[in-house]
Amino acid sequence: MTAPLPLVIGNWKMNMLTAQACEMARSLVDRLSTVDGIEVVIAPPFTSLHPVAQIIKNSRLSLAAQNFYFENNGAYTGEVSLEMLRDVGCDFALVGHSERRGSFGESDDAVNKKVRRAVQMGVTAVVCVGETLGQRKSGATSNIIETQLSKSLAGLSGEDISKLVIAYEPVWAVGTGVHATAAQVVDVHKLIRMILRERLSFPEKAAARILYGGSVGPENSKQLLREKQIDGVLVGAASLDFESFCAIINSALES
Numbered sequence: 001m002t003a004p005l006p007l008v009i010g011n012w013k014m015n016m017l018t019a020q021a022c023e024m025a026r027s028l029v030d031r032l033s034t035v036d037g038i039e040v041v042i043a044p045p046f047t048s049l050h051p052v053a054q055i056i057k058n059s060r061l062s063l064a065a066q067n068f069y070f071e072n073n074g075a076y077t078g079e080v081s082l083e084m085l086r087d088v089g090c091d092f093a094l095v096g097h098s099e100r101r102g103s104f105g106e107s108d109d110a111v112n113k114k115v116r117r118a119v120q121m122g123v124t125a126v127v128c129v130g131e132t133l134g135q136r137k138s139g140a141t142s143n144i145i146e147t148q149l150s151k152s153l154a155g156l157s158g159e160d161i162s163k164l165v166i167a168y169e170p171v172w173a174v175g176t177g178v179h180a181t182a183a184q185v186v187d188v189h190k191l192i193r194m195i196l197r198e199r200l201s202f203p204e205k206a207a208a209r210i211l212y213g214g215s216v217g218p219e220n221s222k223q224l225l226r227e228k229q230i231d232g233v234l235v236g237a238a239s240l241d242f243e244s245f246c247a248i249i250n251s252a253l254e255s
């Protein structure tokens with residue numbers, strides 16, 4: 001089996017007005033025009049998805065939604081469906097980001113509904129899992145990861161799993177400036193692979209790509225991406241800065 005290309009996803013969160021988002025997208029298209037052997041995805045806010053999609057069309061960049069509602073349409077004021085997001089060009093969607101779980105009460109059950117919808121729509125779900133600092137300190141990391149995975153991935157087949165991306169994002173590292181060490185990440189990535197295979201009984205070839213996210217920047221990306229267990233990174237703050245994001249992309253290219 002050939003190794004998947006390294007995957008770098010930039011999560012712009014609730015940042016950038018349309019003009020800034022378009023400028024960033026243009027710069028990235030330009031910088032990536034001569035680059036091969038990597039997959040780069042950007043997740044702008046909803047308001048910029050459409051114009052950014054026009055800019056990155058036929059480029060090496062793909063588009064992700066940061067969130068969506070699991071129903072396709074109907075009386076859900078304020079929500080956006082994955083069908084609508086795919087319609088504007090999203091091939092990826094983040095699901096269960098810790099900021100959504102923590103600030104908007106997104107449950108594992110809702111995450112599962114979203115993942116199933118993404119599978120049905122042919123959109124790559126990037127399923128985020130991770131423990132809090134208290135959970136890590138009390139030795140509960142593996143239990144938390146196993147619970148999140150088993151609930152979030154309930155009802156999926158091995159084939160479905162092979163199309164997913166799982167992002168290990170320890171809550172204590174997201175947006176804090178404190179990143180997990182490469183050794184900590186490798187341990188949890190191995191754990192995730194073991195859980196998928198042995199606890200959830202997905203066949204070995206049903207290998208989802210597994211990313212790390214949590215304060216990834218130019219200064220730590222090389223060390224993280226050097227690890228065979230780490231298939232890529234999900235980047236928040238550093239993806240808002242063009243040179244920092246490009247430096248992370250370069251680390252992935254060298255890995």
Ligand code: PEP
Pocket residue numbers: 011013097169173174175176177213214215216234235236237238
């Ligand atoms: C994220 O938004 O998924 C993230 C990891 O953020 P940051 O890189 O800022 O920690």
